[in-house]
Amino acid sequence: xxxxxxxxxxxxxxxxxxxxxxDYYQQLIAQKTGDALSYVLPKNNEEFKTGFKSPIDEYGxxxxxxxxxxxxxxxxxxxxxxIDKISILLxxxxxxxxxxxxxxxxxxxxxxxxxxxxxxxxxxxxxxxAMTNRQCVVPRGKVIGGSSSINGVMYVRGNCKDxxxxxxxxxxxxxxxxxxxxxxxxxxxxVEGDKNYHGIGGFWNIEYGLPSSPLxxxxxxxxxxxxxxxxxxxxxxxxxxxxxxxxxxxGRRQSLGTAFLNNARKRSNLKVVxxxxxxxITTDQRSKQATGVEFVTQxxxxxxxxxxxxxxxxxxxxxxxxxxxxxxGPREHLTEMKIPLIADLPVGQNLIEHPLLNLIFxxxxxxxxxxxxxxxxxxxxxxxxxxxxxxxDGTGFIHTKNNSQVPSIQIAFAPPNAIDPSISRRxxxxxxxxxxxxxxxxxxxxDILIYVMLLHEKERSNFTKLKQPD
Ligand SMILES: Cc1cc2nc3c(=O)[nH]c(=O)nc-3n(C[C@H](O)[C@H](O)[C@H](O)COP(=O)(O)OP(=O)(O)OC[C@H]3O[C@@H](n4cnc5c(N)ncnc54)[C@H](O)[C@@H]3O)c2cc1C
Ligand SMILES: *[C@@H]1O[C@H](CO)[C@@H](O)[C@H](O)[C@H]1NC(C)=O
Ligand SMILES: *[C@@H]1O[C@H](CO)[C@@H](O)[C@H](O)[C@H]1NC(C)=O
Ligand SMILES: *[C@@H]1O[C@H](CO)[C@@H](O)[C@H](O)[C@H]1NC(C)=O
Ligand SMILES: *[C@@H]1O[C@H](CO)[C@@H](O)[C@H](O)[C@H]1NC(C)=O
Ligand SMILES: *[C@@H]1O[C@H](CO)[C@@H](O)[C@H](O)[C@H]1NC(C)=O
Ligand SMILES: *[C@@H]1O[C@H](CO)[C@@H](O)[C@H](O)[C@H]1NC(C)=O
Ligand SMILES: *[C@@H]1O[C@H](CO)[C@@H](O)[C@H](O)[C@H]1NC(C)=O
Numbered sequence: 001x002x003x004x005x006x007x008x009x010x011x012x013x014x015x016x017x018x019x020x021x022x023d024y025y026q027q028l029i030a031q032k033t034g035d036a037l038s039y040v041l042p043k044n045n046e047e048f049k050t051g052f053k054s055p056i057d058e059y060g061x062x063x064x065x066x067x068x069x070x071x072x073x074x075x076x077x078x079x080x081x082x083i084d085k086i087s088i089l090l091x092x093x094x095x096x097x098x099x100x101x102x103x104x105x106x107x108x109x110x111x112x113x114x115x116x117x118x119x120x121x122x123x124x125x126x127x128x129x130a131m132t133n134r135q136c137v138v139p140r141g142k143v144i145g146g147s148s149s150i151n152g153v154m155y156v157r158g159n160c161k162d163x164x165x166x167x168x169x170x171x172x173x174x175x176x177x178x179x180x181x182x183x184x185x186x187x188x189x190x191v192e193g194d195k196n197y198h199g200i201g202g203f204w205n206i207e208y209g210l211p212s213s214p215l216x217x218x219x220x221x222x223x224x225x226x227x228x229x230x231x232x233x234x235x236x237x238x239x240x241x242x243x244x245x246x247x248x249x250x251g252r253r254q255s256l257g258t259a260f261l262n263n264a265r266k267r268s269n270l271k272v273v274x275x276x277x278x279x280x281i282t283t284d285q286r287s288k289q290a291t292g293v294e295f296v297t298q299x300x301x302x303x304x305x306x307x308x309x310x311x312x313x314x315x316x317x318x319x320x321x322x323x324x325x326x327x328x329g330p331r332e333h334l335t336e337m338k339i340p341l342i343a344d345l346p347v348g349q350n351l352i353e354h355p356l357l358n359l360i361f362x363x364x365x366x367x368x369x370x371x372x373x374x375x376x377x378x379x380x381x382x383x384x385x386x387x388x389x390x391x392x393d394g395t396g397f398i399h400t401k402n403n404s405q406v407p408s409i410q411i412a413f414a415p416p417n418a419i420d421p422s423i424s425r426r427x428x429x430x431x432x433x434x435x436x437x438x439x440x441x442x443x444x445x446x447d448i449l450i451y452v453m454l455l456h457e458k459e460r461s462n463f464t465k466l467k468q469p470d
Contacts, residue, residue, distance in 0.1 A: 025099070025376045032100045036109040036423060041118030048093075048277040048296045056294065059304035062089040062271070065293055066311045067278045067322065069094075070146020073313035074256035075186070078203075078263060081270040089304055090261075090272045091295055094143035101149050102252045103379065104209075105386045108420070108427040110150035111139045119317060120429070127355070131429040140315055144274065145257030147315065152390030153253055155206050155245040157183055159238050159397075159406045159455075191245050194235025204259040205249035209388045212243065213415030215365060215448060216393040223396050233397055239407055241396035244389055251379055251387030273297060281310055281326040283342050320348035320463055333464040348463030357452040358428070360419065360442060367416035367445045391418035392451070408456055414449040 066077045069092035077090040094115065101110050110116060119138040121128060128136040141147035160176035167175035184199030190207040191198060198206070220230055220241055229240035247254045264270050276297035281290050292305040312319050323329055327342035330349070334341050370385070378384030385391070392414040397407035421439050424430070430439060 021380060022373065022376050025379070026372050028100055029103070029106070029372060029376070032113070033106070033109055033423070036112035037426070039112040041112070041116070043118075045277055056301050056303045059089075059295075059302040061305040061307055062087045063306070063308045064088045064311060065304055065306040065309075066090045066313060067281075067293060068092060068146060068312070068314035068318070069144050069257060069261060069272065069274075070141060070313060070315055071148040071256045072146075073311070074145060074148075074259075074261040076311055076313060077270060077272075078260040081264045081267045084269060086269060086308075088270045090270065091276050091278055091293070091304075092144055092272065092274045093277045094141070094146075095274050096144055097149050097255060097257055101143070101255075102258075103386050104153045104246065104248055104251070104253050104389050105391050105418075107150060107152055107390060108423045110141075111137065111427055112423075115141060115143045115150050117142045117317070128429075130431060130434045132431045135429060137427065137429050138317065140317055143257075144261065144272075145255030148247070149253070149255040149257060152392070153247040154389045154392070154395070154412070155234070155247050156395070156410075157234050161406045189245075191232070191234075193232035193245070197232065197235040203263060204247065204256075205254050206245050207248055207250075208243050209246050209248070209251075209393065210383055212393040213367070215363065215415050216243075216413060219394060219396075219413040228396060228398070233395065238397045239399060241394060243394045244392055244412070246387075246389040248387060248389065250382030251384075252382075278314070278322060279325065281312065281322065281328070283326070288342060316351060320351075323347045324463075330464050349460070351461040351463065352457065353459070353461065355454045355457060359450040359452060360447050361450065362443065363416070363446050363448055365416065365446060369445065370417075385417060388418070390414065390451070391449075397455075406456065408454070410451075410453040410455055412451040412453070414451065416446055416448060417444050419444050419447060419449050 063086045064080055066073050066080075066088060069077065069090050073090060073092070077088055080086055080088050100106060101115060117140040119140060120135040121138055123134045124136070125134075128134045139147070139150060141150045143149045163174055163176040163179055167173075167178070173179075180197070184197075185202055186204045187199035187202045188205045189198035189200060190205070223241035224230060229237065231237060231240050231242055233240070233242045234245060247259070261272070265272055273295075276295045278293045278295045279301075280294040282292045282294060282303065283289060284291050290306065290310040292303060293310060294301060294303050296302075312322060314322055320329070324334060324337070324347055325339065327334060327340050328345055329339075329347040331341055331344040375384055375386050379386040390412065392412040395410060395412045398409045398411065400408045419442055421442050421444065424442075425435050425439055
């Protein structure tokens with residue numbers, strides 16, 4: 001029964017009938033990487049605006065309504081549904097994951113598909129200087145699993161001292177000691193890390209991307225020469241270099257949708273609606289409490305009521321947008337947008353990005369070319385370049401000041417053949433000059449890429465000031 005079904009699936013999914021799994025994947029990669037080069041990103045939510053005429057239809061009542069099945073929403077809905085007597089509706093604007101987005105090394109291509117909302121920054125004065133119109137990309141997942149379905153699968157929990165700082169600011173329950181048990185509970189970790197810092201038996205598989213490139217040894221030795229240790233950044237000390245721990249299972253992406261939600265979707269107390277855009281949180285006039293949400297799907301608009309709670313887990317960009325559309329935000333801005341005010345709050349005013357710079361170095365090493373067939377064969381065995389998160393082998397956390405409590409910079413090492421100039425241009429939005437002078441000169445088989453990420457930036461973005469970018 002099962003093998004028969006599989007054969008049929010391949011016939012439907014491929015444009016040409018494929019006889020083996022390997023053929024299917026080779027064709028899928030060729031097709032999807034090609035499509036991404038010409039995919040036109042949406043400029044608005046038009047897909048949800050196609051001519052519904054009816055007034056709002058009732059969608060009934062649930063105890064909890066969760067908006068967004070991304071990283072946070074998938075975990076919250078899964079955990080809440082473990083309590084039998086709570087009924088939950090989870091509403092997601094995107095659709096299901098697919099075989100292509102499971103391939104970690106293809107991460108940049110998902111940004112040019114229906115899996116991405118397609119945002120850019122406003123034109124900048126002091127940053128994004130190499131980008132077309134001085135606009136950086138702001139990819140955000142629009143699919144079950146959210147951004148965890150299109151991200152670089154690098155499993156980095158964050159520095160203990162940062163959590164402790166949050167707790168010290170008055171956020172009870174957020175100290176390192178408080179959150180560590182939940183990280184461990186979530187994990188099914190295969191890494192050989194520090195004792196007491198990793199969990200086994202949880203939903204989320206964590207493993208090393210294998211095998212590392214031969215050049216990774218040079219990266220590690222380089223950091224040892226600089227007196228940095230080599231170890232486990234999710235363990236006792238974050239500082240130093242380490243092999244990447246990735247959110248993958250036998251080389252395939254483990255989004256929070258795959259890892260968590262898929263376990264819970266069978267439960268009768270959880271309903272998941274996909275391809276549904278939440279447009280408003282409804283509130284009770286007098287108590288100002290959230291009562292439910294309005295959403296659009298399949299040309300109809302619905303109202304669903306929440307008996308207990310409405311959880312907004314729509315991500316760093318869409319959560320403040322939805323709050324503001326619902327009248328929760330700064331008075332001045334909502335008045336300007338003619339949105340009736342429910343609560344005057346500084347929503348959308350403290351966005352912290354983590355800026356990333358790509359440094360490319362030429363080596364005298366040449367990575368032997370692998371055929372797509374060979375790469376796919378290895379991927380299907382859970383190995384090789386296609387399984388690599390962000391196409392990188394390892395990482396390092398660095399203190400740039402002697403007295404700093406926490407590392408200020410994270411670097412990551414991506415070996416030869418990790419850079420793909422054909423998608424780099426779109427995924428970074430490089431302008432014509434930079435593409436001609438810089439991208440054209442890259443020799444993927446010899447060049448290595450060092451990502452440099454600033455960890456504690458001072459800059460804060462302010463959504464309510466979008467008309468005057470600085
Ligand atoms: C390209 C890229 C690479 C990254 N690499 C890494 C990495 O290697 N390691 C790492 O730890 N982190 C990485 N991140 C960051 C990480 O993926 C995100 O921080 C995390 O997924 C955010 O989770 P979230 O729940 O806040 O939002 P999301 O996961 O983005 O979820 C929000 C969900 O809400 C849905 N939604 C939004 N608005 C609505 C609406 N109005 N109605 C219905 N549904 C809605 C969205 O479609 C989405 O599914 C990366 C992110 C990106 C984009
Ligand atoms: C691209 O960016 C560089 C760096 O800011 C700039 O010198 C160049 O003029 C830009 N080219 C185009 C075509 O905008
Ligand atoms: C890294 O250092 C070790 C120990 O000194 C040495 O054996 C090894 O050859 C070095 N590797 C590279 C690639 O330099
Ligand atoms: C962590 O760092 C401290 C202080 O530098 C050191 O004593 C300890 O051995 C380190 N632990 C691990 C597991 O590397
Ligand atoms: C964001 O912009 C608004 C409107 O100009 C301003 O009132 C507010 O103070 C700004 N917030 C921050 C954190 O800078
Ligand atoms: C690359 O250069 C280094 C330093 O000059 C040298 O030791 C090494 O043999 C060279 N490797 C190759 C593959 O040419
Ligand atoms: C690898 O293949 C690419 C594309 O076919 C080619 O441009 C490049 O020269 C090849 N590199 C090696 C080392 O064979
Ligand atoms: C840190 O201290 C060491 C030893 O005192 C010194 O050599 C080094 O320059 C300092 N580094 C920075 C970034 O201040």
